[in-house]
Structure formats: C-alpha cells, structure tokens
Amino acid sequence: MKQHFLTNYHSHSHYCDGVEPPRAQVEAALAQGVRVLGFSSHGPVYFDNAWSMKVEKLEAYLSETRALQAEYADRLELYVGLEVDYLPSEDASKYGGPSTYAPKLDYTVGSVHYLDRNEIGAPWEIDGSSEKFMRGLVEVHGGDIQKVIRLYYGCIRQMIERDPPHIVGHLDKIKIHNIGNSLYDEEVPWYQAEIDQTLDAIAASGCVLEVNTRGVYKKNLTTYPSLSILQKARQRHIPIMVNSDSHAPSEITAELLPTYRQLSDLGFRTFRILTQGQWQDVAFDEQGLYL
Numbered sequence: 667m668k669q670h671f672l673t674n675y676h677s678h679s680h681y682c683d684g685v686e687p688p689r690a691q692v693e694a695a696l697a698q699g700v701r702v703l704g705f706s707s708h709g710p711v712y713f714d715n716a717w718s719m720k721v722e723k724l725e726a727y728l729s730e731t732r733a734l735q736a737e738y739a740d741r742l743e744l745y746v747g748l749e750v751d752y753l754p755s756e757d758a759s760k761y762g763g764p765s766t767y768a769p770k771l772d773y774t775v776g777s778v779h780y781l782d783r784n785e786i787g788a789p790w791e792i793d794g795s796s797e798k799f800m801r802g803l804v805e806v807h808g809g810d811i812q813k814v815i816r817l818y819y820g821c822i823r824q825m826i827e828r829d830p831p832h833i834v835g836h837l838d839k840i841k842i843h844n845i846g847n848s849l850y851d852e853e854v855p856w857y858q859a860e861i862d863q864t865l866d867a868i869a870a871s872g873c874v875l876e877v878n879t880r881g882v883y884k885k886n887l888t889t890y891p892s893l894s895i896l897q898k899a900r901q902r903h904i905p906i907m908v909n910s911d912s913h914a915p916s917e918i919t920a921e922l923l924p925t926y927r928q929l930s931d932l933g934f935r936t937f938r939i940l941t942q943g944q945w946q947d948v949a950f951d952e953q954g955l956y957l
C-alpha cells in the first residue's frame with residue numbers, strides 16, 4: 667500500500683503578512699496530511715512595504731522555526747527557508763538576494779515582486795494592487811506592456827543566472843493584472859519567446875520550478891505558472907514542486923491535490939523535493955507523493 671503524503675515549501679506566518687505563528691502552521695500541516703513543511707516568510711527588504719518581515723525580526727524567526735524543527739522532528743519534517751526578493755539590478759547588487767540569506771537557511775524561494783522604479787522613483791511593486799501596477803505601467807512606461815513583461819522576465823532570468831535560489835517562485839505571477847487578457851495575449855510570439863528564454867535559463871540552472879496554487883484558491887486563476895508553460899517545462903526536463911504559498915494555516919494544502927492531478931495529466935511523474943536533508947525526485951499521483 668502506498669502511503670501518500672503532501673509537501674509545501676512555500677508558507678507564510680505572522681512574521682510577514684501571513685496570519686498565526688509558525689507553530690499554528692505546523693499543527694495545521696500535521697492535521698492536513700503534510701509530511702514536509704517549509705517555512706518561507708518574506709525576507710526583509712531595505713524599504714518599507716506592507717508584507718515583508720522587518721529586518722529586526724529575522725533572528726527571532728530563525729530561532730523560533732529552528733526550535734520547532736527540533737521539537738517536531740519525530741512527527742514532521744520541517745525546513746527553514748525564506749521567500750527572498752530579487753530586486754532589479756542595482757538594488758540586487760547593493761542589498762543582496764537569495765545567496766545573502768542562504769547560509770542561515772535550508773533553502774530559498776526566489777521571487778520577483780518589484781520591477782524598475784515607480785512614478786515617484788521607488789521600487790515598483792508589481793505583485794500587489796492593480797492600481798499600483800497600472801500607474802507605473804502608464805506613467806513610467808507609457809503603457810508599453812510588452813516592454814514591462816520583457817523587463818519582468820529579464821529580471822527573473824537575471825536572478826537565475828546571477829543569484830539562483832533553490833526554488834523559483836510563482837513564475838508568471840505578473841498575469842494577475844491580465845485578467846481576461848486585458849493587457850496581452852499569452853499566445854503571442856513575443857510573450858512565448860520570453861517564456862522559452864526563461865525556461866531555458868531555469869533548465870540550465872538546476873533550480874526547481876515552483877507550481878504555485880495561490881492563484882487558484884485566491885483569485886480564480888490557474889496555477890503560477892500556467893499549464894501551457896508547465897508543458898514546456900516538462901519538455902525541458904525542468905524539475906518541479908507544488909506549493910500553496912499559504913498565508914494562513916487553513917491554506918497550507920489548498921488546491922494541492924487537484925494540481926497534482928493536472929500535472930499527472932501533463933505527463934509529470936515526480937516532484938523534486940527536499941527531504942531527509944537532500945533534494946530528491948519523489949513519485950506522485952493524484953492522491954499525493956509516495957516513496
């Protein structure tokens with residue numbers, strides 16, 4: 667009999683913009699059939715924002731999650747990570763990225779939430795409100811969405827090439843502003859060329875590509891990235907894993923199993939996960955992973 671289990675390496679707590687402390691995440695994970703849980707609060711950034719951990723909280727985050735890792739060792743595998751921002755070029759070299767934090771962690775999720783500068787010269791948030799996104803798009807970039815999308819994937823490639831994280835977070839998340847293809851059509855050649863180039867970079871890097879379910883349960887979207895992108899990832903033999911990007915204990919396994927089924931339909935048979943201290947390819951089916 668296969669013993670099925672779930673994993674999630676992308677979870678937030680009250681250390682950043684999630685709710686509830688890490689212990690509540692752990693208890694919820696146990697109750698939801700999770701065998702491996704990774705903590706990945708938003709790492710600090712050098713400017714004020716609504717969702718990152720304050721830099722002065724980092725040590726407490728690390729010691730609290732390490733203590734839980736030891737306390738629960740016989741019941742649940744826990745890993746200590748961060749979702750680290752990769753900031754546009756000059757900021758990345760000044761303030762660091764995944765490799766800055768990696769020595770203290772078991773793994774890093776690298777994500778692009780900021781691009782270029784906004785209309786007042788501050789980092790332009792492209793992961794939050796559409797209002798902020800549209801203001802930057804129109805006022806700074808003259809409404810040129812193609813230019814902005816190229817900047818976005820260019821920034822992700824720069825991260826992968828210069829400062830690769832273990833896991834590439836929510837690859838095409840910028841599509842949250844493209845509801846109903848209002849800004850661009852994902853099928854057009856220039857968009858697909860950006861995707862191809864970015865997937866080639868991921869394939870060459872050895873990074874794990876995250877399949878993130880948050881868009882499915884929060885925004886009625888598909889996974890990040892879209893299934894058509896994942897199909898291309900499979901052709902390139904890019905290792906993947908599925909994460910919920912939970913911001914509350916109740917979300918830890920949200921939409922994982924339906925996503926496993928879709929990935930199985932696409933022909934994926936294994937996920938690359940961190941377990942027993944090593945990155946391994948583990949088989950899965952529509953009921954979970956199994957050893």
Ligand SMILES: [Zn+2]
Pocket residue numbers: 749777779835836
């Ligand atoms: Zn993120």
Ligand SMILES: [Zn+2]
Pocket residue numbers: 676678749911
């Ligand atoms: Zn996240």
